[in-house]
Amino acid sequence: MKSLIIIFILFQNCSFLQAQFYTIGKKPASHKVQKQQDLPNDGKVSKNDSSTKVGKSMERHPDKWIQQYLSVSYPLDKLVVNSPYGWRRDPFTGKQKLHNGIDFQARNNEVYAMMEGEDTKVGYDKRSGNYITIRHGNYTVSYCHLSKILVTKNTAVKPNEPVAITGNTGRSTGEHLHLSVKYKGKYINPNILLEFIRKAKEETFKYYVQKQ
Ligand SMILES: [Zn+2]
Structure with missing residues (x-):
């Protein structure tokens, strides 16, 4: 429950980022990004990369979602x-x-x-x-x-x-x-990396919302 609260707080803080990213394009940029840029945590995120369904292997191991969430961090508590x-x-x-x-x-x-x-x-x-x-x-x-x-x-x-x-x-x-x-x-553009972070966190968030 505590982690859920933290996730909610982080999402509220970072809403401006989402707004900014939406100006880049309506499609989530991370699909493109992960394929082209081989981000360090590529495997963890891209295999389960979906805005509508939860990856099956991840579903069986909820800890992995927490690990994914914790594997990335924004550089500041508040990004303006x-x-x-x-x-x-x-x-x-x-x-x-x-x-x-x-x-x-x-x-x-x-x-x-x-x-x-x-x-x-x-x-x-x-x-x-x-x-x-x-x-x-x-x-x-x-x-x-x-x-x-x-x-x-x-x-x-x-x-x-x-x-x-x-x-x-x-x-x-x-x-x-x-x-x-x-x-x-x-x-x-550092937004490429920030978008990757946002996506990794958002997927964990969605997983827990779906669980409710
Ligand atoms: Zn500068």
């Missing part, structure tokens, strides 16, 4: 986008520039690892401020402008493990979390 991925006017130079990540509102918040992985880089530079880069299979996720880093280089991280505290370090006009994602070394 300040600036999306894509072309924009650079706040410092005024010129058009590709924003290689998403900026989320933040105020001294814990930042979580989104999946199992390894933090490969922990450092500081003038542009990113304090940053951390976590590898999840073919994906690398970077969090920038942090005030504090809570883990050390080359250590394993678990989904939902706090890895840093948001801040305003480096080239930043105010506190926020800059989240960027690379797939095989190339920047991609």
Whole structure:
């Protein structure tokens, strides 16, 4: 019951995300995503990927749904986008520039690892401020402008493990979390990964709703 309540709370918090994803297209993007991008937890999610029916093997093992739910995490408790991925006017130079990540509102918040992985880089530079880069299979996720880093280089991280505290370090006009994602070394829209997380959680949620 407790997990159900948590799931409900998370869904309420993340409703904006759904709204945003719906602007991408009416079909859930994750069908496409999982096939094309071989996400680390691909097997766990895609085999049972259905918005209307529950996978048979999962049905027999309800624990797997909980495991699936817990295998992914949003990077912050509350995701409010300040600036999306894509072309924009650079706040410092005024010129058009590709924003290689998403900026989320933040105020001294814990930042979580989104999946199992390894933090490969922990450092500081003038542009990113304090940053951390976590590898999840073919994906690398970077969090920038942090005030504090809570883990050390080359250590394993678990989904939902706090890895840093948001801040305003480096080239930043105010506190926020800059989240960027690379797939095989190339920047991609972090929404692809966030959508994968949303889908994994939503499937567990649907399973328990159907059980009621
Ligand atoms: Zn940014």
